[in-house]
Amino acid sequence: MTRSDGPGREAGPPAIRLDGLRKTFGSGENAVTAVDDVSFEIERGTVVGLLGPNGAGKTTTIKSLLGLIVPDAGTVEIDGIDVHSQPTRAYDRVGAMLEGARNVYWRLTVRENLAFFAGLGGDSPSTVSGRHDALLEQFGLADRAETVVNELSRGMKQKVSLASTLARDVDVVFMDEPTLGLDVETSLELRAEIRRLADRDDVTILVSSHDMDVIEDICDHVLVLENGRVVADDEVDALLDVFRSQEYRIEVDDVLPAAARTRLETAVDAEWTAKRDDRRRTTISFTATGSDEFYDVIDVLREHDLPLRDVESVTPDLEDVFLELTAEDGQRSTAESPADSSSPARPSRDGEPARDGGAEPARDAGEELERGDRR
Amino acid sequence: MSDGTRRDSGVPVSIPDSSIFPLLWVVARKQVVLLLRYPLSTLSRFLTMLIFFLVVFFGGQAVAGPAITDTLDGIIVGFFLFTLAITAYSGLAWNVTREAQWGTLERLFMSPYGFGTVMGVKAAINVCLSFLWGAALLFAMMGISGRWLTFDVVTVVPLAALTVASVIGIGFCFAGLALVYKRLENLFQLVQFGFVPLIAAPVGGLEWLKLFPVAHGSYLTRVAMSDGVRLWELPASELAILTVVSVAYLLAGYYCFVLASRKARREGLLGHY
Numbered sequence: 001m002t003r004s005d006g007p008g009r010e011a012g013p014p015a016i017r018l019d020g021l022r023k024t025f026g027s028g029e030n031a032v033t034a035v036d037d038v039s040f041e042i043e044r045g046t047v048v049g050l051l052g053p054n055g056a057g058k059t060t061t062i063k064s065l066l067g068l069i070v071p072d073a074g075t076v077e078i079d080g081i082d083v084h085s086q087p088t089r090a091y092d093r094v095g096a097m098l099e100g101a102r103n104v105y106w107r108l109t110v111r112e113n114l115a116f117f118a119g120l121g122g123d124s125p126s127t128v129s130g131r132h133d134a135l136l137e138q139f140g141l142a143d144r145a146e147t148v149v150n151e152l153s154r155g156m157k158q159k160v161s162l163a164s165t166l167a168r169d170v171d172v173v174f175m176d177e178p179t180l181g182l183d184v185e186t187s188l189e190l191r192a193e194i195r196r197l198a199d200r201d202d203v204t205i206l207v208s209s210h211d212m213d214v215i216e217d218i219c220d221h222v223l224v225l226e227n228g229r230v231v232a233d234d235e236v237d238a239l240l241d242v243f244r245s246q247e248y249r250i251e252v253d254d255v256l257p258a259a260a261r262t263r264l265e266t267a268v269d270a271e272w273t274a275k276r277d278d279r280r281r282t283t284i285s286f287t288a289t290g291s292d293e294f295y296d297v298i299d300v301l302r303e304h305d306l307p308l309r310d311v312e313s314v315t316p317d318l319e320d321v322f323l324e325l326t327a328e329d330g331q332r333s334t335a336e337s338p339a340d341s342s343s344p345a346r347p348s349r350d351g352e353p354a355r356d357g358g359a360e361p362a363r364d365a366g367e368e369l370e371r372g373d374r375r
Numbered sequence: 376m377s378d379g380t381r382r383d384s385g386v387p388v389s390i391p392d393s394s395i396f397p398l399l400w401v402v403a404r405k406q407v408v409l410l411l412r413y414p415l416s417t418l419s420r421f422l423t424m425l426i427f428f429l430v431v432f433f434g435g436q437a438v439a440g441p442a443i444t445d446t447l448d449g450i451i452v453g454f455f456l457f458t459l460a461i462t463a464y465s466g467l468a469w470n471v472t473r474e475a476q477w478g479t480l481e482r483l484f485m486s487p488y489g490f491g492t493v494m495g496v497k498a499a500i501n502v503c504l505s506f507l508w509g510a511a512l513l514f515a516m517m518g519i520s521g522r523w524l525t526f527d528v529v530t531v532v533p534l535a536a537l538t539v540a541s542v543i544g545i546g547f548c549f550a551g552l553a554l555v556y557k558r559l560e561n562l563f564q565l566v567q568f569g570f571v572p573l574i575a576a577p578v579g580g581l582e583w584l585k586l587f588p589v590a591h592g593s594y595l596t597r598v599a600m601s602d603g604v605r606l607w608e609l610p611a612s613e614l615a616i617l618t619v620v621s622v623a624y625l626l627a628g629y630y631c632f633v634l635a636s637r638k639a640r641r642e643g644l645l646g647h648y
Contacts, residue, residue, distance in 0.1 A: 025643060034643075063643065068481055070640045092487040102478035107409060119401025120486045120493065148412075 013080035015172050015204035016042040016065065021074035023060050034060040036228040038074070042221070044171070045202040047194065049215035049236070052225035058208045061225065062174055065206070066096055078172055092122065095165035096174040104161050106150040110141050113149060113160055114167040121168040128168060135163045139193060155186035162190065166197070172204045173197070179214050187211075191218050248294055249285045251310040252301060256282045260304040264297065281309060395496070398488050403500045410504070421508060428454050428516050448524060448601040451516045453574045456593050458509040459502065459535055460542045460570045466501030467494060467546030468563050471553040481645060490636060491629065494550065498543050505539075506532070525603040533606060534599060538592025540621040542570070544628025545588060551635025555644055588624045591617050 021038040024031050035057040042048050052058045063069040065076050067083045067090065076083040083090040097103065104113045114132045115125035125132075136142040139159045144152060149160055158178070165173060178194065179187040195218045197203040209215055215222060216236060224232035256264075264284070284301075288294055301308065410417045431450060471494075474480040484490045510526075517523050549566060553559055570589060578584045578594035585591040595617060598604055606614075639645045 023643075060643065063645075066481075066485060068484060068640060068645050069643045070637070088487045088489050091485045094485065096482070096485060098478070098481055103482055105405070105477065105479065107412065108405065112405070112408060116401045116405055117482065119397040120483065120488075122397055122487050124397045125401060 049219035095170040462505030468549035541588035541624035544624035547628035547632040551632035
């Protein structure tokens with residue numbers, strides 16, 4: 001089970017290489033193009049998240065990678081082996097957990113499932129029994145090894161499914177919604193296991209999930225699909241950096257004087273809005289790319305003796321980035337165009353309407369809205 | 376299955392077995408484990424066949440009196456072959472549907488052995504196990520009826536195996552249909568009942584019936600068991616026809632299965648249920 005980056009490790013072909021994948025289902029008026037010219041490479045030992053809204057082409061991409069769907073065009077290689085022309089050689093290196101808790105035999109015990117799937121992959125169960133012991137221990141299933149899977153909780157079943165995927169030595173693992181339906185604790189455990197597989201055992205893992213926390217937590221790299229095309233292909237941190245624009249909301253216990261407004265317009269190098277409500281409070285919202293803008297605003301408020309009531313900062317996460325990338329209003333910014341990130345057209349995480357440029361919030365009765373936009 | 380040299384991290388890895396034995400072992404073990412773990416299900420299948428035989432035997436005696444003994448050999452051999460045929464057929468056709476329901480079908484497809492080999496091994500193991508059931512049922516039927524037939528293993532096993540080979544071909548064909556069209560349970564049941572006339576077909580009188588699956592093998596098995604004819608005492612031409620016809624059905628069925636799995640992969644239907 002244990003594998004590490006030994007000194008003899010050589011650079012080889014990418015663990016996964018997809019070139020020009022295209023697949024259309026149906027024909028004529030009913031034709032639906034599921035993926036259209038999708039290409040990417042995944043390096044060994046990395047965890048890559050495959051994201052996309054429903055119908056974006058994630059499942060078709062994964063199933064094409066596994067040879068379960070025959071594409072109309074394109075090549076798929078795993079460890080340099082063409083999956084569609086040499087499937088059995090490719091399958092020797094691949095494990096897949098496609099349907100969560102469902103894809104093991106519920107009438108067999110945990111250990112019997114591991115033995116079955118090892119044998120199905122060509123490994124004699126007797127030669128991998130030590131590996132299975134280690135997996136059972138690793139996934140906290142050792143004391144349930146002889147239990148029939150049907151009697152386990154959903155979380156445990158999911159773990160059995162992952163353990164059975166790893167029941168033999170594989171280089172590449174595909175996981176479709178590995179944490180779907182799990183409680184928080186089990187989900188966290190499973191994430192840790194997935195991360196450990198890549199870090200300690202050098203396994204390459206492609207994870208498809210709608211859970212952005214999972215992707216942000218365990219993935220090194222993210223591929224975002226939309227309408228069958230790759231709209232982002234970058235490291236998680238790089239994607240977050242591209243869209244990094246800290247948003248602040250400062251509430252003061254007074255009306256913003258005209259002089260202060262003028263000072264904000266001239267002195268603050270940030271987009272900002274000020275909202276005044278019936279209780280003579282003003283909320284100043286602005287987006288900043290660094291700390292300077294924040295201090296500039298605070299300085300202006302101090303100059304005019306405006307008492308602070310509340311200060312809130314909102315850091316964009318992968319979900320914001322994802323929503324930004326897959327926005328369907330034609331104002332999409334992509335990872336390749338970071339300059340656009342200052343004027344995002346994205347809904348906020350709390351479900352507010354899409355904001356444009358100056359981050360215009362909804363206007364309620366009794367509210368006045370002012371806006372300054374220096375960019 | 377792997378070459379054992381691709382790991383370059385210098386750490387302990389499993390030593391893959393390049394033979395088919397791991398697959399044979401785990402498929403056989405799974406079948407046996409399930410038989411033993413769920414004895415009621417196993418026993419009920421056996422008892423159903425036995426009760427069915429009892430109804431035919433005692434019902435026949437009540438209606439036809441001693442004349443039933445004229446056809447008793449055929450009934451006993453027929454039940455024996457029907458047990459084998461049903462197990463071999465359902466091991467493929469029904470199994471594909473169930474594996475799709477369980478979400479394990481795609482995992483079978485992704486075996487380094489290849490999908491066809493995996494399904495073939497499953498069918499072979501099923502047939503081997505069904506020989507045990509068939510033999511148990513056979514001796515139970517002979518004991519109840521008091522009519523003891525010749526059971527020369529060297530003769531009966533090859534003949535029954537060739538008979539079942541054509542059923543496996545049909546099983547592959549319908550397993551392929553299940554890959555594409557999924558819910559075909561009613562059709563599967565109809566096909567199962569179709570084995571009854573094939574097993575009872577009067578091949579001795581109508582030569583062309585030898586070209587049908589099961590029919591010729593059933594006839595020769597009946598002759599061997601009723602008259603005590605050994606395998607090498609049967610006409611070589613008859614054995615040749617049986618072999619050719621059975622293998623042809625097996626290959627044709629397998630080819631249908633391959634075509635269907637290609638279609639399922641082209642249309643993204645594999646594993647859907």
